Amino acid sequence: MERIIGIDLGTTNSCVAVVEAGSPQVIPNKGGYKTTPSAVAITDSGRRLVGQMAKRQAITNAEHTVYAAKRLIGRKWDSSEVRHCIETCPYEIIQGPHDDARIKLRGKEYSLPEISSIILQEMKIVAEDFLGEEPEKAVVTVPAYFNDNQRKATKDAGRIAGLDIIRIINEPTAAALAYGFGKDLDATVAIYDLGGGTFDISILDIHEGVFDVLSTAGDTFLGGEDFDARIIEHLAFEFAREHRVDLRNDQMALQRLRDAAEKAKIELSSMDETEISLPFIHSMDNGEALHLQTTLSREKFEELVIDLVQRTIKICQATLQESGLEVEDIDDVILVGGMTRMPRIQQDVADYFGKPPSKQVHPDEAVALGAAVQGDALVEGRGDVLLLDVTPHSLGLMVHGGGFEVLIEANSTIPTSHSHIFTTVRDGQTSVKIVVLQGESERAEQNELLGEFVLSGLRHAPAGEVEIEVTFEISADGIVSVHATDMETGKKQSITVTATSGLTEDEIEAMISENEDYLVELKRSEELESQRDRIRKSIREVEKLLANGGADTDLVAKLKDRAADVVAGARNCLDSGDADSLASAGEDLEKLLQSVRAAVQSI
Amino acid sequence: MVDIDENWVPELAPGVDLQSLNAQPTPEEFFVLSRIDGSSTVDSIAKTSGLGKDKTLTCVKNLHGYGLIELPISNAEETEQEQSKSKADTTTESDSDDDGDVAVSIKGRFPLPFSDFEFDQELLEQSVELDDDFKREIIFVHAQLDSVDHYQLLGVERDARRRQLRGSYFKMSKRYHPDRFYQKILGDFQPLIERIFQRVTKAYQTLSNRNKRKEYDAILARGRESHATPVQASTPASRRSEPREAMNDSRKRDMAFKVLIQRGDKAFDNGHISAALKEYRKALTLKRDEQVALRIARSLLDQPDHLEDATAFARAAQKISPDSLEALKLLGAVYEQREQLDDAIYHYEQALESAPDDADLRARIDRLRS
Numbered sequence: 018m019e020r021i022i023g024i025d026l027g028t029t030n031s032c033v034a035v036v037e038a039g040s041p042q043v044i045p046n047k048g049g050y051k052t053t054p055s056a057v058a059i060t061d062s063g064r065r066l067v068g069q070m071a072k073r074q075a076i077t078n079a080e081h082t083v084y085a086a087k088r089l090i091g092r093k094w095d096s097s098e099v100r101h102c103i104e105t106c107p108y109e110i111i112q113g114p115h116d117d118a119r120i121k122l123r124g125k126e127y128s129l130p131e132i133s134s135i136i137l138q139e140m141k142i143v144a145e146d147f148l149g150e151e152p153e154k155a156v157v158t159v160p161a162y163f164n165d166n167q168r169k170a171t172k173d174a175g176r177i178a179g180l181d182i183i184r185i186i187n188e189p190t191a192a193a194l195a196y197g198f199g200k201d202l203d204a205t206v207a208i209y210d211l212g213g214g215t216f217d218i219s220i221l222d223i224h225e226g227v228f229d230v231l232s233t234a235g236d237t238f239l240g241g242e243d244f245d246a247r248i249i250e251h252l253a254f255e256f257a258r259e260h261r262v263d264l265r266n267d268q269m270a271l272q273r274l275r276d277a278a279e280k281a282k283i284e285l286s287s288m289d290e291t292e293i294s295l296p297f298i299h300s301m302d303n304g305e306a307l308h309l310q311t312t313l314s315r316e317k318f319e320e321l322v323i324d325l326v327q328r329t330i331k332i333c334q335a336t337l338q339e340s341g342l343e344v345e346d347i348d349d350v351i352l353v354g355g356m357t358r359m360p361r362i363q364q365d366v367a368d369y370f371g372k373p374p375s376k377q378v379h380p381d382e383a384v385a386l387g388a389a390v391q392g393d394a395l396v397e398g399r400g401d402v403l404l405l406d407v408t409p410h411s412l413g414l415m416v417h418g419g420g421f422e423v424l425i426e427a428n429s430t431i432p433t434s435h436s437h438i439f440t441t442v443r444d445g446q447t448s449v450k451i452v453v454l455q456g457e458s459e460r461a462e463q464n465e466l467l468g469e470f471v472l473s474g475l476r477h478a479p480a481g482e483v484e485i486e487v488t489f490e491i492s493a494d495g496i497v498s499v500h501a502t503d504m505e506t507g508k509k510q511s512i513t514v515t516a517t518s519g520l521t522e523d524e525i526e527a528m529i530s531e532n533e534d535y536l537v538e539l540k541r542s543e544e545l546e547s548q549r550d551r552i553r554k555s556i557r558e559v560e561k562l563l564a565n566g567g568a569d570t571d572l573v574a575k576l577k578d579r580a581a582d583v584v585a586g587a588r589n590c591l592d593s594g595d596a597d598s599l600a601s602a603g604e605d606l607e608k609l610l611q612s613v614r615a616a617v618q619s620i
Numbered sequence: 621m622v623d624i625d626e627n628w629v630p631e632l633a634p635g636v637d638l639q640s641l642n643a644q645p646t647p648e649e650f651f652v653l654s655r656i657d658g659s660s661t662v663d664s665i666a667k668t669s670g671l672g673k674d675k676t677l678t679c680v681k682n683l684h685g686y687g688l689i690e691l692p693i694s695n696a697e698e699t700e701q702e703q704s705k706s707k708a709d710t711t712t713e714s715d716s717d718d719d720g721d722v723a724v725s726i727k728g729r730f731p732l733p734f735s736d737f738e739f740d741q742e743l744l745e746q747s748v749e750l751d752d753d754f755k756r757e758i759i760f761v762h763a764q765l766d767s768v769d770h771y772q773l774l775g776v777e778r779d780a781r782r783r784q785l786r787g788s789y790f791k792m793s794k795r796y797h798p799d800r801f802y803q804k805i806l807g808d809f810q811p812l813i814e815r816i817f818q819r820v821t822k823a824y825q826t827l828s829n830r831n832k833r834k835e836y837d838a839i840l841a842r843g844r845e846s847h848a849t850p851v852q853a854s855t856p857a858s859r860r861s862e863p864r865e866a867m868n869d870s871r872k873r874d875m876a877f878k879v880l881i882q883r884g885d886k887a888f889d890n891g892h893i894s895a896a897l898k899e900y901r902k903a904l905t906l907k908r909d910e911q912v913a914l915r916i917a918r919s920l921l922d923q924p925d926h927l928e929d930a931t932a933f934a935r936a937a938q939k940i941s942p943d944s945l946e947a948l949k950l951l952g953a954v955y956e957q958r959e960q961l962d963d964a965i966y967h968y969e970q971a972l973e974s975a976p977d978d979a980d981l982r983a984r985i986d987r988l989r990s
Contacts, residue, residue, distance in 0.1 A: 222786065224786065224787075224790055225790055225794075226794075227790040227793060227794065229786075229790070229793075341829055341830065394799075395799060395802045395803075396802065396803070398800070398802065400794060400800070403790075403793060403794055403797055403799060403800075404799070405793060405797070405821075429825075430821045430825065432798055432814065432817075432818075433818055433821070434814070434818065493798065493799060
């Protein structure tokens with residue numbers, strides 16, 4: 018049976034789930050944890066580290082450890098978000114060939130989809146260990162407010178990882194699925210999802226297994242990371258006031274601050290006060306060591322981040338208004354994402370909606386569970402669950418004078434499409450350029466550019482005579498595609514994409530094969546390592562047997578001489594040998610071991 | 621009560637115009653109607669309808685009550701009483717979700733009944749992963765998307781509240797959402813299904829939003845006015861508001877119109893006048909074309925059995941353009957043929973008012989007067 022895994026590809030943590038015997042469950046990783054840090058590192062020997070391993074070595078390898086890559090995926094190089102990351106991240110962010118951002122690790126450039134693919138691959142392995150077979154297909158979640166570029170980049174990440182992403186669904190919608198699965202609900206619910214890097218709010222109508230998203234909004238650059246950053250700033254500022262040293266200039270100190278801030282934030286969810294102790298955080302030129310030792314109260318923390326909390330409540334207000342509902346119409350409020358453990362957030366959300374939020378879903382696991390439910394529903398063709406999601410942004414075109422003409426409004430149910438007729442404006446005009454954008458501004462330039470398309474090869478005719486019907490489609494994944502037909506001939510028109518920040522087909526192909534090469538290489542080196550282990554074990558056994566061999570018969574003496582040779586040869590191979598010499602050394606050892614065993618036993 | 625004998629063979633009532641029914645049969649009734657072929661007994665229809673005996677019997681009774689079918693006995697008085705009562709019965713029943721039969725699972729109220737629908741055989745035979753009933757349903761619903769308003773499409777009344785709309789929309793979504801056919805080979809049915817889902821979604825989103833519904837109701841009201849007054853409302857401004865849809869809509873209508881006219885002409889040439897008139901009527905509800913109406917009326921002039929129909933078509937032409945000289949002349953001619961001389965003179969005189977120099981007209985009037 019085809020198993021579909023659900024992956025919550027989070028900013029700080031990722032989670033994978035699968036439907037087992039009709040109910041969704043989270044798959045723990047090898048360490049027994051249900052979530053895996055979304056961190057990727059490259060070691061000095063060129064090895065990739067993912068998850069807990071990557072996070073653990075971040076302090077000593079800060080420049081080559083990527084965290085929160087999701088904040089950058091699908092972003093333009095000149096966007097304010099990328100600027101922000103360049104200033105605050107210890108790893109090097111450079112400009113990519115498509116006006117995108119790339120990350121340079123150990124001298125090699127990685128596109129954001131590649132970084133994400135490494136995390137996806139890790140989640141795939143977690144699932145594989147559990148299922149006993151390689152999962153090929155997955156439903157992956159993204160923040161509801163992700164635009165087309167970010168969604169496409171996520172899908173590319175799946176391809177590079179060798180994972181067929183059969184559907185991309187929105188995180189709050191997935192959480193709602195987990196919440197409503199198996200219940201006979203008739204309710205209007207609000208999902209408040211504040212994760213590591215993004216905030217989403219969705220209002221859904223749930224009835225008879227249909228999950229109808231009425232409206233959704235969010236901020237793709239507002240999450241736990243920003244709360245951490247406020248603590249880091251506060252600590253660094255206090256430290257600077259006392260010692261006139263800015264810790265943020267020191268990558269290692271910054272990484273320690275980052276870890277301490279996250280820990281303090283988590284502790285303040287259950288305690289009123291927390292100790293922050295970072296000894297030897299900085300050493301002065303005169304050799305004097307400086308320590309950071311302070312306490313942070315919950316009250317102070319709330320004061321540092323109150324504007325962030327208020328920002329989320331404002332977005333809630335706008336979304337509710339958009340859905341045409343009143344606060345009283347909401348039957349249940351569901352909190353998702355690690356940040357919603359913060360008592361102040363729970364309080365403010367409860368105050369706004371006028372009711373305490375539901376604790377029925379696990380804030381870290383609900384999204385992956387929902388993704389697994391959707392995957393199962395799709396493939397099994399089950400009629401009891403149906404998602405009616407919406408597109409979060411308006412889709413439109415740039416028109417004369419830099420205006421923005423909306424074709425598909427935000428919060429339209431997907432899949433959807435819209436056709437638009439283009440005509441030539443000059444005699445003999447043979448091509449038309451279409452600039453497709455996404456956003457809510459009336460000015461084209463303030464919206465997200467999805468691509469420029471050129472309709473070419475139009476027939477020569479007087480102005481206005483050639484009519485081309487261009488259809489804009491938004492798939493159930495929320496991904497935009499464009500195609501065109503000549504109205505008169507019914508012939509499909511070719512469309513050339515001339516500007517997009519996504520990876521080209523060739524690049525993706527190259528990344529796929531590079532990833533495959535890496536995996537082959539990884540497998541080979543793992544095999545070599547286990548060969549080495551076997552040889553070491555054999556050597557130990559030979560030496561043990563001969564040492565305790567008892568009688569010094571001729572046979573044993575002879576064997577000891579032979580053993581000395583073989584063992585020396587094998588030891589040589591261990592240090593420098595390739596696969597072939599390791600194999601032959603292993604064989605020699607095996608033969609020797611048998612003889613030794615026989616000799617010792619015969620005594 | 622008409623007690624229906626299960627061995628009766630119901631027949632379609634002759635000369636019933638399905639387009640101008642006073643009673644609007646439910647989809648179930650239409651389905652039963654489609655099974656009535658003049659040779660099947662009530663019992664065998666009940667066995668194959670998938671509705672169960674009770675429902676089938678109710679449908680047969682109602683259809684009889686509407687005057688759509690004839691039963692071996694016919695008691696006019698009784699059926700008249702029956703009509704209002706049993707209609708109430710079936711409307712509640714049609715809401716129940718029955719998944720067996722095609723016409724039953726169709727929620728919307730469509731102008732062309734399922735039984736009357738001609739299926740594109742080539743499309744129907746396409747090998748895709750859908751069963752035959754569902755293929756028919758898709759073709760049927762898709763073909764009429766443009767001829768129903770949002771209320772009819774969702775199968776709800778004008779005063780339907782949000783909950784009813786939602787119930788209907790969710791049921792239809794579960795039937796037509798593309799996810800329902802994930803990984804299935806759909807061939808040419810795929811775009812049809814997608815369009816149905818989009819249209820259903822649009823209907824729900826419009827009607828479930830207070831402001832949008834108000835606007836839409838206003839458009840519907842205006843639409844009915846413009847039907848009443850024969851002024852073409854196709855100003856550039858109104859085209860701009862919904863350019864794409866208007867174009868799609870009118871093009872499709874044109875095509876359907878042509879097909880229906882062709883079918884009518886073919887039937888006419890083969891001497892099936894009644895069948896031809898049925899097609900013509902359908903065509904004219906799609907597009908109010910004066911010239912076509914005139915042509916049909918003219919061709920009926922030498923069909924003594926169809927002079928009433930000729931009058932109807934000529935009247936239709938005159939309604940489309942009230943000042944049309946041709947329509948008035950033709951009406952005169954039709955009445956002349958029917959030997960209703962006063963009416964004939966009246967229409968000729970009306971025509972003369974707009975064409976006082978028409979010698980032929982004058983001659984006709986003089987001849988009739990004498």
